[in-house]
Amino acid sequence: MKKVLMVLAMVLSLLFPYESTFAKTVDLTKDSNYQVIYKALQSQKSKVKVKYNSRVFAVLHKVTEDHPEIFYIDYSKITLWTNGLLELGYTGSSKTINTQIKQLNKKVNAILKGAKSKKKKVDQIKYFHDYIVNHTKYDYVHYIKGKVPANRYNAYGVLIKGTGVCQGYADAMKLLLNKAKIPNYLVVGKAKSGHSWESHAWNLVKIGKSYYHVDTTWDDPITSNHKQVKRYNYFLLSDKEMSRDHKWDKTEYPKATSKAYSSYRKSLK
Numbered sequence: 001m002k003k004v005l006m007v008l009a010m011v012l013s014l015l016f017p018y019e020s021t022f023a024k025t026v027d028l029t030k031d032s033n034y035q036v037i038y039k040a041l042q043s044q045k046s047k048v049k050v051k052y053n054s055r056v057f058a059v060l061h062k063v064t065e066d067h068p069e070i071f072y073i074d075y076s077k078i079t080l081w082t083n084g085l086l087e088l089g090y091t092g093s094s095k096t097i098n099t100q101i102k103q104l105n106k107k108v109n110a111i112l113k114g115a116k117s118k119k120k121k122v123d124q125i126k127y128f129h130d131y132i133v134n135h136t137k138y139d140y141v142h143y144i145k146g147k148v149p150a151n152r153y154n155a156y157g158v159l160i161k162g163t164g165v166c167q168g169y170a171d172a173m174k175l176l177l178n179k180a181k182i183p184n185y186l187v188v189g190k191a192k193s194g195h196s197w198e199s200h201a202w203n204l205v206k207i208g209k210s211y212y213h214v215d216t217t218w219d220d221p222i223t224s225n226h227k228q229v230k231r232y233n234y235f236l237l238s239d240k241e242m243s244r245d246h247k248w249d250k251t252e253y254p255k256a257t258s259k260a261y262s263s264y265r266k267s268l269k
Contacts, residue, residue, distance in 0.1 A: 026055065028055065028058060028059050028062040029062065029066070031055060031059045032051050033050045033051055033053075033055070033056060033059045034059050034062065034063060036048060036049075036050055037050065037059060037060055037063050037086070038063045038067065038070075040086075040088060041063060041064070041067075041070045041073060041088065042067075042070065044072075044090060044094055044097060045088060046087065046088060046089075047085055047086065047087045047088060048085075048086050048088065049084050049085060049086070050080075050084050050085075050086045051084060052080070052081075052082055052083065052084040056080055056086065057080070060078070060086075065186055067178075068154065068155045068171035068172070068174050068175040068178070068186075069101075069104070069155070069175055071100075071104070071151070071154035071155055071156045071157075071171070072090050072091045072092065072097045072100065072101075072156075073088070073089070073090060073091070074089040074090055074091045074150075075089075076089065077089020077090070091150060091151075100156055100160070103156075103160050104155065104156050104159060104160060107159050107160060108159065108175060108176065108179055111127075111128070111131055111159075111176060112176070112179055112180060114127060114131075115127040115128060115176075115180060121182060121207050122207055122236070122261065122264070124180055124182070125177070125182065125205055125207070125214065125236075126235070126268070128173060128176040128177065128180075129173070129214060129216055129219065129232075129235055130230060131176075132158060132159075132169060132172050132173060132176075132216045132220070133216055133219050133220040133230045134230060135159075135162055136158050136162055136163060136164060136168075136169065136172075136216075136220060137162060137163050137220075138163070138164070138165065138169075138217065138220060139152045139163045139164060139165055151164075151168075152164045152165050152168050153165060153167040153168050153171070154167070154168055154171050155168065155171040155172040155174075155175045158171070158172035159172050159175075165217075166191075166200050166201045166202070166217040167201045169201075169202075169216045169217040169220070170186050170187075170201040170202050170203055170216070170217070171186070171201075172216075173203045173214065173216050174186045174203060177203065177205060182205060182206065183205070183206035184203055184204060184205045184206065185203070185204040185211075185253050185254070186201060186202075186203060186204075187201065187202050187203065187204050187213070187248050187253060188200075188201050188248065189201075189202075189246060189247055189248025189249070190246070190247050190248070191215075191218070191245060191246050191247075192245040192246070197247065200217070200246065201217075202214065202215035202216070202217065202218075202234070202246070203215070203216075204253055204254065204256060205236075206254075207236075207261075210256065210257070210258035210260065211253075211254045211255070211256040211258075212236040212237060212238070212256055212258065212261065213234065213236070213237040213238070213239070213241075213242040213246075213256055214234065214235055214236060214237075215234035215235075215237075215242075215246070216234075218233065218234045219231050219232060219233060219234050219235060232265050232268040235261075235265050235268070236261040236264070236265055237256070237265075238256050238257055238258060238259050239255060239256045239257060240257075240259075241259070241262075242256070
């Protein structure tokens, strides 16, 4: 029996957005390990028996991507053995994690209560967008130092601590959309930063029969005077509009061709 170590490249690929090598050919949600891993993480099990194959880590990532409420996994503590034993690790004790889960659930329920006052789906999505932008600061200080705390990458950091980076913003948005039963995807790709492209994450939401892009990170710009600014430059965009400074594998996500909310977006303040 051999141990499969999660080398640095694998750890980084799980902590940061990446494009799955299996996404184009395999629906990872239908993989036999998906529900096994999901239930194990939900129950905070220390180990679980899976079907050993080359997709285990990709499935693990897919589970956490689909379920941002599972924010407490520690990827550096994960080990897969060739006999199918998957050892899992977490960011704290069960007591600490359960306390954090209760905090997050309470916050999410409060936000959902506010969103329910909005009759139209588009207004509910705007409510989530505005809440995240108004209550979150991008953790630029740690980002430029290359020492971003783990919780800045998840929904807990954004909704409870009020600070995060793009992955945390996108996870928080996805969590709220999931709870509101609004169809959505977490998009992983790149965004233009000066003359270079950097890994980035945002959301794709469905209204009616059409999908639209929402990037709460880029609608929460960092200002020189550190004042909180809310904008709607990246709220309900089409693929064409989003492609001006974002890029992603369009074969992995539904097409967003509608510009139905262009006028609505321009009317927002």
